[in-house]
Amino acid sequence: MLLGLAVVYFLAGKLGLSLAFVNRSVTSVWPPSGISLAAILLLGYRVWPGIFLGAFAVNITTAGSVATCLGIATGNTLEAVLGAWLVSRFASGLDAFRKPRDIFKFAALAGGLSTAVCAAIGVISLAATGYADWTAFGQTWLTWWLGDGIGIILVAPALILWASDRRVQWKPPKAVEGVLLLSLLLLVSSVVFGRWSQGRNYPLEFLCTPVLLWAAFRFGPRDTALMILILSGVAIRGTLAGLGPFVRSSPNTSLLLLQLYTGTVALVALSVAAIVAERRRAELHLRETERRLSRYNADLEHFAYAASHDLQEPLRNITLFTQLMVEQHGKQLGREADTFMNHIVGGVERMNAIIEGLLRYTRLSGSDVTCFEPVSMNDVLSRAQKNLGAAIADSKAQVFYDGLPIVTGDREQLVRLLQNLIGNAIKYRSQAAPLISVAARRNDQDWIFSVSDNGIGIDPKYGERVFGLFERLHGSHTSGVGIGLAISKRIVELHRGLIWMESQPGIGSTFKFTIPAGTEQSFVV
Amino acid sequence: MFERASIFLAEDSPADVYLFREALKAHGVDCDLLVFDDGQAAMSFLVGAEKDGPAPDIFVLDLNLPRIDGRAILKHLRDGSRFAQSPVLILTSSQNPDDRDESVKLGANRYVQKAANVNDFLRIGGVVKAMIREKRFNAKV
Numbered sequence: 334m335l336l337g338l339a340v341v342y343f344l345a346g347k348l349g350l351s352l353a354f355v356n357r358s359v360t361s362v363w364p365p366s367g368i369s370l371a372a373i374l375l376l377g378y379r380v381w382p383g384i385f386l387g388a389f390a391v392n393i394t395t396a397g398s399v400a401t402c403l404g405i406a407t408g409n410t411l412e413a414v415l416g417a418w419l420v421s422r423f424a425s426g427l428d429a430f431r432k433p434r435d436i437f438k439f440a441a442l443a444g445g446l447s448t449a450v451c452a453a454i455g456v457i458s459l460a461a462t463g464y465a466d467w468t469a470f471g472q473t474w475l476t477w478w479l480g481d482g483i484g485i486i487l488v489a490p491a492l493i494l495w496a497s498d499r500r501v502q503w504k505p506p507k508a509v510e511g512v513l514l515l516s517l518l519l520l521v522s523s524v525v526f527g528r529w530s531q532g533r534n535y536p537l538e539f540l541c542t543p544v545l546l547w548a549a550f551r552f553g554p555r556d557t558a559l560m561i562l563i564l565s566g567v568a569i570r571g572t573l574a575g576l577g578p579f580v581r582s583s584p585n586t587s588l589l590l591l592q593l594y595t596g597t598v599a600l601v602a603l604s605v606a607a608i609v610a611e612r613r614r615a616e617l618h619l620r621e622t623e624r625r626l627s628r629y630n631a632d633l634e635h636f637a638y639a640a641s642h643d644l645q646e647p648l649r650n651i652t653l654f655t656q657l658m659v660e661q662h663g664k665q666l667g668r669e670a671d672t673f674m675n676h677i678v679g680g681v682e683r684m685n686a687i688i689e690g691l692l693r694y695t696r697l698s699g700s701d702v703t704c705f706e707p708v709s710m711n712d713v714l715s716r717a718q719k720n721l722g723a724a725i726a727d728s729k730a731q732v733f734y735d736g737l738p739i740v741t742g743d744r745e746q747l748v749r750l751l752q753n754l755i756g757n758a759i760k761y762r763s764q765a766a767p768l769i770s771v772a773a774r775r776n777d778q779d780w781i782f783s784v785s786d787n788g789i790g791i792d793p794k795y796g797e798r799v800f801g802l803f804e805r806l807h808g809s810h811t812s813g814v815g816i817g818l819a820i821s822k823r824i825v826e827l828h829r830g831l832i833w834m835e836s837q838p839g840i841g842s843t844f845k846f847t848i849p850a851g852t853e854q855s856f857v858v
Numbered sequence: 859m860f861e862r863a864s865i866f867l868a869e870d871s872p873a874d875v876y877l878f879r880e881a882l883k884a885h886g887v888d889c890d891l892l893v894f895d896d897g898q899a900a901m902s903f904l905v906g907a908e909k910d911g912p913a914p915d916i917f918v919l920d921l922n923l924p925r926i927d928g929r930a931i932l933k934h935l936r937d938g939s940r941f942a943q944s945p946v947l948i949l950t951s952s953q954n955p956d957d958r959d960e961s962v963k964l965g966a967n968r969y970v971q972k973a974a975n976v977n978d979f980l981r982i983g984g985v986v987k988a989m990i991r992e993k994r995f996n997a998k999v
Contacts, residue, residue, distance in 0.1 A: 638954065642922075646951055649974045650873045656976035657880065685974075 335383035338372055342387025349480070350395050352573065354585035356465050357396040358405065359456070359473050361588040362569060363480040365391070366451075367488025369413035370420070370443055374427055374489075375496050378414060385410045397464045404458025412451030412481065416443035427497060430490055430554045431611060433604040440600055443489070444482040452477035479589055483596040490603060491562050494555035510551065514560070518544045522564050525578065526571025536578040538594055545598060549606035557606040561599045568595060637692045644688050648681045690816030694802065697746070697823045705828075708744045710737035710751075710782070714771055717751040721759070728759045730767035737773050738780055740848045746824045751784070753817040754844050758786035761842070779830065779847040790838040799834055821846075863889040863990050866914035868900040868931060869949070870923050874972065878918070878949075881983035887990070897926025901934065908940050915990045917941065919966075921950040921957055929964060936965035945989045949982065 345364040353360040369384040388406035393399065420429055424438035456474045459465035465473055503511060521544050523529065525537045541564055548557040571577045572591045573584065579591040659666065659674045711734075718725065718732055725732070732755065740747075751771070758769045768787045773780050791799065798804050800822040803815040825832040825846045836842035865882075869875050875893055882889060892914060894900035900923070907913070917935060919928040928948065935941050948961045951972040958969045968989065973979040 641953070642951065645974075646871070649951065649972065650871075652974055653877060653976050653979055654873065657877070660976065 334376070335380060335386070338369075338376075338380055338383030339387035339390065342368060342384060343391045346387065346391030347394075349484070350391065352569070352584075352588060354583065354588075356459065356469075356473055356476075358392060358401075358459060358464065359477050359480070361476050361480040361483075361585060361592050363477075363484040364488045365409070366412060366448065366481040366484040367486075368492065369409065370416045370485050371489045371492035371496070373413050373417035374420065374493060378417070381410050381414055384413050397459065398462050401458050401462040401464055404461075405455045408451040408454030408458065411454065412447045415450060416447035416485065419443060419447060427493055430494055430558075430603060431607055433607050436600065436604050436607055440482075440486055440596075444485045444596075448478050448481035448485065451481060476585060476589065479592055483592040486596045486599050487561060487565050490554070490599075491558035494558050498555060511556075514544070514547055514552070515563075517547075518560055518563060519567070522567040522571075526568045526576055528576065530571070530576050530578075534576070534578055534580055538578050542598060542601075545602035546605060549602050550609050552606075553610050554603060554606040557602050558599075561595070561602060564598075565595045633695060637695060641688060641692055645685060648684055652678050652681045687816070690820070693749075694816055694820050694823065697820060697827065705741050705743060707739050708742050708747055709739050710747070710773065713737075713744065713747045714751055716748045717755055720748070720752050721756055724756060724759050728762060728767055730759050730762070730769060732769045732771065734771040735773070737771070737782075738775070738850075740780055740828075741851055742828050742848060743824075746827065750821050750824045750846070753821045754784040757817060757844075758784060758788055758842070761786075761788045761791075763787065763789050763839075775850060778849060780850050781845060781847050783843050783845045785841060785843040787841040790836045790840050790842050791834070792838055793834075793836055796834050796836075800832065863887060863916070864892065864912060864914045865889050865986065865990075866892050866894075866900075866903075866917045868894045868897065868918070868923055868928060869920045870895045871920075874920070874949075877976075877979055878982065881980045882986065883983070884980045885983035885987050887983055887987050895924075897923040897928070897931060900931055901926050904931070904934060904939065904941070913941070914944065915993055916986060917944055917946045918949055918986065919946060921948060921952055921961070929960065932961065932964045932966060945993050947986065947989060 342365045345368055349360045349363045349365065350358070352362045365387065369387075372380050372384065385406050388409040389402050392402040392405050397405070419442035420426055420439055423442060424435045425431065429435040429439040452474050455477055456465060456470060459473070460467050460470060518541075521540050525540055530537070545557060545560055545564070548560045568577065568579075568591055569588070572579050572587050577591075579587050579594065581587045581590065655674050655677045659670050663670050714732075714734055714737060724730070755769055755771075759767050765787060770785045771782070772785075773782045775781070800818045801815075802819040804818070821844075822832050825848075828848050830847040830849065832844065832846040834842060834844050865887075867875065867878060869878065872895075875895075879891065882891070892903070892912075894903060900919075917931075919931055921928040923931075928950070932946060932948070935944065935946060945967045946965065948966045948969045949972060950957065950969075953971065961969050968985060970982060970985060973981070
């Protein structure tokens with residue numbers, strides 16, 4: 334593998350050095366820097382000897398002494414290692430092309446920083462051994478730096494992205510589109526950099542941008558990177574032949590200008606491709622989440638149904654056979670049989686109430702998306718009162734209320750909420766007949782509802798605990814299974830509100846909850 | 859009060875079979891009760907009785923049965939079988955309104971939810987008795 338990398342590096346280096354103009358060892362087109370960075374990121378730091386070997390071989394066969402070439406090879410190897418470390422540390426490593434932020438970090442750190450170091454080492458090696466002129470240091474360094482940096486920006490993304498995902502699974506229409514895209518790219522790049530531009534050299538390079546954007550929007554980062562490489566190849570060939578908008582008097586200047594152009598376009602196109610791909614991933618993720626959520630809800634519904642059926646079935650049998658036993662054999666069982674039966678039947682009823690309450694609570698927890706609509710709280714209150722008809726009549730309770738507002742919410746849930754709170758006010762009443770008052774007032778963002786009673790009250794230290802599942806703080810002399818307030822809390826939370834309790838033992842309790850007020854709400858008296 | 863009836867009961871819960879017998883007894887229904895505690899057995903009987911053999915006066919089906927459920931049995935009965943016109947009573951603990959709608963659509967004559975109180979449960983005997991009487995009256999006419 335090391336040898337393979339060295340050979341690839343060598344061949345790419347020879348190709349690059351065939352375009353060396355300022356110095357036999359310095360070129361503005363240096364694909365090996367992209368290859369070596371990609372190699373380290375993909376294969377690990379252990380492949381550095383391959384890079385060193387390739388770099389040494391390509392230089393020793395071109396120009397310079399052994400010392401010069403050792404210096405250059407050290408610089409080139411260091412560039413790849415340092416670049417890979419910086420990219421891994423700061424730009425998400427192999428995932429650098431998934432986010433524009435990482436792409437720019439990649440360009441600055443690997444394309445700009447590590448290459449600056451390498452170029453310095455390289456040019457110093459040349460100058461110190463007499464293969465370059467110290468006076469031309471600046472120009473030589475700039476060419477080296479730009480050549481390496483742009484080599485990284487153009488070549489590394491294509492290698493990394495293709496190595497990470499080699500699958501090409503295009504359905505026929507997509508394949509046709511791919512062929513069209515490639516044809517258009519070849520056509521446009523030949524118009525801009527080909528024979529057609531001979532003698533004209535119009536500044537038409539902007540024509541390439543839409544084609545790359547097409548790739549970015551419709552095909553993704555990987556294919557965009559490949560298109561950039563192809564464009565770069567055509568452009569370099571044309572520019573060297575004196576064709577296209579970047580041709581200047583010296584071939585080195587022409588190539589430097591071209592490379593700057595291609596590098597910039599590559600950054601833009603890769604960023605756009607990353608944004609588009611990121612959005613597509615987010616959409617897919619959202620759809621997947623939606624699908625999962627609806628599957629969970631369906632499962633929950635199914636579970637709830639099965640649980641209600643399977644749990645209530647044996648309970649029904651307990652009741653029925655206890656009753657039957659007392660009915661048919663009550664005489665033999667003695668006088669206490671009726672009392673025992675009532676305890677058994679009462680226990681079963683309680684169990685049933687717990688199961689139903691739990692199911693109601695689970696269904697609420699599962700329903701994050703409820704159908705909200707404008708709901709008149711006056712209507713909600715009268716429905717709740719109607720549902721509580723028997724309890725209100727038995728306890729001689731009186732319910733007072735002012736005009737309540739219209740809120741946005743789920744009607745059924747709000748009825749259940751008021752029913753639970755008023756029901757509690759009746760259940761935990763004192764010796765006196767319950768007086769319950771329901772009111773609403775408005776602050777900046779919310780409606781604050783309150784349900785106050787003159788009941789037995791509860792120690793304020795239980796303020797939070799009363800809303801817990803199965804919390805019962807009044808002992809066994811009152812009915813209730815400790816689910817009502819948990820459900821109430823859940824309903825208020827589903828309406829993005831808060832619920833709390835204010836209470837004084839012996840005087841009464843007030844339960845307050847908020848519902849966000851929108852613009853459409855108005856007071857209905 | 860009327861000649862001995864034959865009742866087909868598909869019910870997997872022994873407790874409910876017992877209560878059903880009690881309900882018939884309570885309403886003085888004198889009958890042969892053919893009990894099937896799973897859907898497959900019930901279906902085999904129906905297939906075997908297609909040509910000749912005993913013809914139950916009424917079919918009482920639970921919806922949730924092992925292997926083949928009550929809906930499938932009901933569908934088989936109504937689907938051109940020898941018993942296509944026989945009265946069918948669905949007796950289930952399901953509280954799902956969809957089950958009632960589906961049963962009626964499939965051709966059930968009555969749908970009764972199993973009561974959770976013994977006196978209510980025993981009323982089912984009266985319902986069965988009325989259905990048998992109606993069937994015999996129709997047969998005479």
